[in-house]
Amino acid sequence: MAKPMEPIGARLRATRDLTPDVRLFEIEPDYPSAKVTPGSHIDVLVPIDGRPQLRSYSLxxxxxxxLYRIAVKRVASGxxxxxxxWRLKAGEPLTIFEPRNSFELSYGRPDYLLLAGGIGITPIYTMALxxxxxxxxxxxxxxxxxxxxLALADELARYIGERLQFFVNExxxxIDIAGEIARLDPRGELYxxxxxxxxxxxxxxxxxxxxxxxxxxYETFGNAGKxxxxxxxxxxxRLGLEIDVPAHRSLLEALEDAGVDMIFGCRRGECGLCVLPILEASAEVDHRDVFFxxxxxxxxxxxxxxxxxAASGSLTIDTPDRTRTPRHSRDAPVV
Known part of the structure; x- marks a missing residue:
């Protein structure tokens, strides 16, 4: 199983609302890292339904x-x-993990085009600076x-001026993506x-x-699906298992809860490490990844x-894991 680095103690120093549903969190780690580069993120253990669960946020x-600053968009349906x-208060202790970067910015290119949508501005903001x-x-x-x-709009306008252009759907x-890419130098990069x-x-x-x-x-902050x-x-x-996946839990989390030893990385549908084969589906599969x-x-x-x-019903899947350690009574043998 892929695991995060060693946990680091931290505390929530302050919060500030950037928009009605985007809040900036200032986190003070016990041991700040010198490895923070544009595109970096931290993993945070967030209390959800009475238990800590890992979530990733761009710095x-x-x-x-x-200080580590993250911006979190409140999504009631997430x-x-x-x-x-959003329930955390200033002064509360946190457990975080050392910054990592899977969205690295390259320097020295002749031209760059940065595209951000909604809360996707968080890593792009740092790259622009x-x-x-x-x-x-x-x-x-x-x-x-x-x-x-438009979170961070005023700061961006002040720092990068005419290099910035807003597009408001309402x-x-x-954005004419094809036209903008056509303007980019052949040796340029798109983020x-x-x-x-x-x-x-x-x-x-x-x-x-x-x-x-x-x-x-590219990096994604999630696909809500169809x-x-x-x-x-x-x-x-293979394991003689049936597992119920609640609406508020991912398939990966349900497999982990049932003691199935899984390999994973990003938890955002980007890296492909947690991919499993589908043997049969009784309902439509709602693919929300950017890997395939x-x-x-x-x-x-x-x-x-x-x-x-799955949209509903059931999926029959395979896994290379041949052993399990049951953790929940809802696990039942296949009949």
Missing amino acids: VGPGGDG RGGSVGM ALKQTDANFRLLYAARSRSD EGQR VCGPFGMLEAAKRVWREAGRPAAQLR FADAPFRIRIP SGEERATNGKLCTCVSR
């Missing part, structure tokens, strides 16, 4: 003062992480549903963080333009257990 700003974070400091050639295009949803404004639709569109246009895959970097979260059941014939292509998702051959789920 906002350079953090040179020894898996409880944002609600748990870093590129401005090095006097790089870049543009930041920031889309949101309404003007009140005012009929949309994207935003909703699933934005990321998929950027990946498709980039591929159709014949641009090198290595010059496209269906609302609902409970479903999974069967694992659209064509691969359509085959329903595999799914990312950290984010994808």
Whole structure:
């Protein structure tokens, strides 16, 4: 099983609302890291339903003062992480893990295009500040549903000025992704963080333009999927298991709860480490990953257990794990 690094003690120093549903958290770690680079994130143990659960949040700003800042969008229909974070009060102790970076910014490129949608501005904000400091050639295009949803807008406008352009959906404004990519220097890089639709569109246009895959970097904050979260059941014939997956828990978490030894990494549907094969599905599979292509998702051959789920009914899946340590009485043998 992939595990985070050693836990670090911390406390919540202060909070500040950036928008009606985005809150900035200032976290003071016992041992600040010198390894914070643009695109870094920290894992936080968030109290959800009376138990600590791991959630990842991008770091906002350079953090040179020894504080870690994260921005959390409150999502009532999510898996409880944002609600748990919003319940925290200044002064409360936290358990976090050392910053890591799976969305690294490369320096020295002739041109950069940064695309952000909604709360996806959090890593992009830090990248923009870093590129401005090095006097790089870049543009930041920031889309949101309404003007009140543009978190960090004033700070960005002050720091990077005319390099920044806003796109407000309620005012009929949309980013012309194809046109913007066409303007980018052939040796330039595209960085994207935003909703699933934005990321998929950027990946498709980039591929159709014949641009090198290595010059496209992206991160997602989640895909809500085509269906609302609902409970479903999974069967694992190899292990003789049936496991109920509640609406508020991921398939990966349910497997872990049942003692199935899983391999995982990002928990955001990006890395593919937690992928398992689908043997049979009684309902539509709601793929919410960015690891597979659209064509691969359509085959329903595999799914990312950290984010994808069934719309209802049951899934029969396979796993290389041949042993288990039952943890919950709901586990029952397949009949």
